[in-house]
Amino acid sequence: MKIAVFYYTQTGQALEAAKSVCRPIEEADDGSHVICKEIVPLTPYPFPWSRHAFFDVFPETRLGITPSAGIRSIDFSDIADADLVMVVGQSWFLSPSQPLQSFFTDRQVRHYLSGRDVIFVNVCRNMWVMTIRKVKAYLSEAGARLAGHIVLQDRASNLVSVITIIRWLIYGKKDASRCLPKAGVSDKDILFAARFGDVIRQTFKAGKLSRLQERLLQAGAIDYKPSVVFMEKAGHRMFGLWARFVRRRGGQGDPRRRRRLDIFYAYLLFVLFTVSPIGQAVFWLTWPLHRGGGSRHKDCGV
Numbered sequence: 001m002k003i004a005v006f007y008y009t010q011t012g013q014a015l016e017a018a019k020s021v022c023r024p025i026e027e028a029d030d031g032s033h034v035i036c037k038e039i040v041p042l043t044p045y046p047f048p049w050s051r052h053a054f055f056d057v058f059p060e061t062r063l064g065i066t067p068s069a070g071i072r073s074i075d076f077s078d079i080a081d082a083d084l085v086m087v088v089g090q091s092w093f094l095s096p097s098q099p100l101q102s103f104f105t106d107r108q109v110r111h112y113l114s115g116r117d118v119i120f121v122n123v124c125r126n127m128w129v130m131t132i133r134k135v136k137a138y139l140s141e142a143g144a145r146l147a148g149h150i151v152l153q154d155r156a157s158n159l160v161s162v163i164t165i166i167r168w169l170i171y172g173k174k175d176a177s178r179c180l181p182k183a184g185v186s187d188k189d190i191l192f193a194a195r196f197g198d199v200i201r202q203t204f205k206a207g208k209l210s211r212l213q214e215r216l217l218q219a220g221a222i223d224y225k226p227s228v229v230f231m232e233k234a235g236h237r238m239f240g241l242w243a244r245f246v247r248r249r250g251g252q253g254d255p256r257r258r259r260r261l262d263i264f265y266a267y268l269l270f271v272l273f274t275v276s277p278i279g280q281a282v283f284w285l286t287w288p289l290h291r292g293g294g295s296r297h298k299d300c301g302v
Helices: 013-027 051-056 059-061 098-105 107-113 130-140 158-171 188-191 194-207 209-218 226-246 255-285 292-301
Strands: 002-007 033-038 084-089 117-124 144-152
Touching: 002 013, 002 051, 013 033, 013 107, 013 117, 013 194, 051 059, 051 084, 051 158, 051 255, 059 098, 059 194, 059 226, 084 098, 098 107, 098 130, 098 144, 117 130, 130 226, 144 209, 144 292, 158 255, 188 194, 194 209, 226 255
Parallel strands: 002 033, 002 084, 084 117, 117 144
Antiparallel strands: none
């Protein structure tokens, strides 16, 4: 098997995850081969971010408006005969990150992906459902097929992970402190992601890619948290309204919309630390109304 891996990362975690998943494939003695290609935006994103820079990408990310600069051209010559494609990245604002969206809408990338089976690996905080729906739509538009989906997420509680991710993205502080755990996906989860590489290799060798997601789920590829998914779907709808509200003051980088972004920031903090705990409590109190498994199957399957 020859697998082409495309990844975007700022912190390095997405690349670590890609290497871990692909390690059993590379180490196999059956001639399997992995080639990695970095997704490089022509206009770089800062890291650590300033608060304003981080929230300034929100409206366009949520609405799927990609930067005009796009991504650096990719050399496909050494992966033209790849048997499988893997894309590794992250969610921003309950959507695929801007670099991932630029990747999926790039004309040459779409041509390359046409007719191919694709695995998507999301290295995220804890909300991924709306991202995979959008990724699946991008792949369908390109004539590709989503064969598998893996989620590597922060296992800290929702509110704790909000604090640690802000510390990391804006202040550059990833390590654990006296009161807070280490930010991001744990080293242990990244290390053990190698088991998914075994599943991919064995399923490909057996010629049963149509069953890949089923087997990945059996291996623990997705930790489905109904209450978090419930909040994510509600948040995604609200984010759409806010994104359009901000965009009415101009496009990305326009200083005229800064005040509206500040209002959104205040709203987001209020929702995260006041409304979301109440929302989770209400969800579990009404849990019998949400049961049935249909939504879980749709969100986790392909």
